[in-house]
Amino acid sequence: MYDPPTTSIPLLTAANGKKSMRLAGQYGDGLVTDPLSWLQHKSEWREAARAAGKNPDQMPVLVEQYVVVGDRHAADQAAEFWRFGPRAFKTLYNVRSPTEIQQKADAGTPLPEVQKSWAIGTDPAVHIDKMRQLFDSGVSIVNVHSGQPDQARVIDFFAQRVLPAFKQPA
Structure with a gap:
């Protein structure tokens, strides 16, 4: 019950605007958003994740x-x-x-x-x-x-x- 997990637990960051999508890509391990925000701002999220050294194709996106x-x-x-x-x-x-x-x-x-x-x-x-x-x-x-x-x-x-x-x- 008190043992830490054997792998890190991903932190999905919620975002729904251009600025928050960039921040979520930069700092989060994945994304939580709505369909319209995803379609409008997914490029900001993906670019920020890449700039932070992450592969957005390997990160979970929950809509x-x-x-x-x-x-x-x-x-x-x-x-x-x-x-x-x-x-x-x-x-x-x-x-x-x-x-x-x-x-x-x-x-x-x-x-x-x-x-x-x-x-x-x-x-x-x-x-x-x-x-x-x-x-x-x-x-x-x-x-x-x-x-x-x-x-x-x-x-x-x-x-x-x-x-x-x-x-x-x-």
Whole structure:
């Protein structure tokens, strides 16, 4: 229980803007980010990692991908819970009151902006395509984030209809 690990534990650094992506590449052992930040700023992260003597191709990249297994109505319901997301690290990060955060998010973030990079639908191809795009862009880990209340539906859907498309042969 008190023995140190036999190998070093990688520290993945969270980032979502140009400057923070550079810092994450320079100091971290991997990255945690969102799909839009990854696509917009992955070059900054990769260049900073290389400049620090690291190989970004060997570093884990975790992207949190929001999904909704359902129709537009289900997506709108889910987006209400996560309305603060698109502005959380830009304008809401220093707001101390959760009530004020929610009020500002409700007033300033339309639902389509919240859902901009989400995979939405009951067709497995929608979700498979989104995951493939992320993996093809250099992401190594996709954290599937379900914003909807019916978590069992999402877990069953992904287990039965999405994840089998990514299983590696034994």
